[in-house]
Amino acid sequence: MYLGIVTGTVVAERKAAGLEGKKLLLVQPVDEHRKPTGDVQAAVDTVQAGVGDLVYLVGSREAALACDPWFVPVDAAIVGIVDGMDVPAPAPKPKKS
């Protein structure tokens, strides 16, 4: 599982069977300091997340298992909205001498 920030919504009228009624969101994967890691992706939402929320996602086949019914063609699913984290502050950048 990994962290991400919801950056937008995706609307698609024609979808593969099984995806009807599933909410799709755009998510920027981030690290624990909200620094982007990797490319923006579309993910199916299972927890009513909104734009700007820090969320955690599950990828691959387990993403489909997060949905009901679970036989759906998805490979990223938002499975939780992060309320807080207790992580050390990022190390300061080394000063140029």
Next chain:
Amino acid sequence: MRCCRVVGPLWAAAKHPAFAGRPLFVVQPVDDKGADAGASFVAIDHVQAGVGDKVIVLTEGNGVRQILKMGDIVPIRSVIVGIVDAIESGTT
């Protein structure tokens, strides 16, 4: 499985029911020298790990389903399954 360092806990009120009551941690993969290697990710804890512990994280769903014994439909992919006491790394 990956060797990781536990960075810190995270908590979420709104989450998939499969995550209810399961502690969540941010973990950072490390190499055999203990240096960070790759991007951090989120894992649930199965062995009472603590912040700063070096741990083994299972990152594949089938094994996770066997461990959690919650049936076949579990949207969880990474679980902390061991606390590392020592790593002996051969010199090549």
